[in-house]
Amino acid sequence: MLLTVDIGNTQTTLGLFDEAGSCRRQWRMASDKTDTADELHERLFGYFLMLGLRLGDVTHVALASVVPILTREWQYMLGHILKQEDVLVVDATRDCGIAIDMPDRRQVGADRIANAVAARDSYGAPVIVVDFGTATNIDVVDRKGAFRGGAIMPGLLLSASALFSQAARLSSVNMVAPAHALGDSTETAVQSGLVIGAAAQAEGLVRRIIDELRAEDSQLGKVTVVGTGGLAHEISGVTDMFDAIDCDLTVRGIYRIWAHRNQKRRASQRDR
Structure with missing residues (x-):
């Protein structure tokens, strides 16, 4: 499954997608700028446990963020704790599959x-x-x-x-x-x-x-x-x-x- 993480200033929205691209689960959590990687791991583990899922079921992760400090903590948690080696961080300077007709x-x-x-x-x-x-x-x-x-x-x-x-x-x-x-x-x-x-x-x-x-x-x-x-x-x-x-x-x-x-x-x- 693919885990998507949308980190906003107030809330973080997470989605679980199957291989066919269907969103099977979606939930929201507060975006707390004081959260550490360990705390994010604990909260994510709790959500998965509540849904009867295992973090090991996640094979890929993609995230979009407007909160740089939380981006770093999520990346560290996903890479070093969950061992997700290839996390996609959405960035408009990279190929996102859409033309961007703006000066910068x-x-x-x-x-x-x-x-x-x-x-x-x-x-x-x-x-x-x-x-x-x-x-x-x-x-x-x-x-x-x-x-x-x-x-x-x-x-x-x-x-x-x-x-x-x-x-x-x-x-x-x-x-x-x-x-x-x-x-x-x-x-x-x-x-x-x-x-x-x-x-x-x-x-x-x-x-x-x-x-x-x-x-x-x-x-x-x-x-x-x-x-x-x-x-x-x-x-x-x-x-x-x-x-x-x-x-x-x-x-x-x-x-x-x-x-x-x-x-x-x-x-x-x-x-x-």
Whole structure:
């Protein structure tokens, strides 16, 4: 089995894929920047034990990370403790199976490349991904199937944390969508501003991006919009911009990048 590891600033998402490329298990754990390799090993062992699996069942590992300190600890744990000798670390400067039409590919986060690959392969091109995580990322694949970039803004929980810590008379509320945008209490007003506001912000950026794509490409056609991330389902209830909600998108993209590189490696070995 292939273990995929998507290390985000708030959560780490793990997926187990079989030889056919189906995601058999997926789970989330907190991204704790103080975790050591030994602690990560203990937590991973616990998850596998809970699922009735053995760490020895893992034959390959691929990870994407936006947290360098955790990348190092995961790599050490996987290499020195689990003896996984060939861990793929997704990196936009390497071949990920998608063209990157940006001036400096080194600035592209691994999670965004994974989203773009999975969205293109699953939904075709052009496609836009809105990923609701610690940051809300908008990732764009044009009609030719190339990753073009997008937008990055503070995520819903990050915005809420900033609001509650800086506004003395506002207290934390449940992060759910109110029935109406017009709040009739402080609680529903805050919920409207945060949840419906996050949807409106994403809608506006997506609409502007599509307009810009259409201005440069008269044959653009329909642009599929996909939502992903931990809060995608909550946001999707207050907007009609999404054609699909796909919460497996990032781990599936990591798998597809691994499969692409593995296929190229096998082809190279056959040609020798």
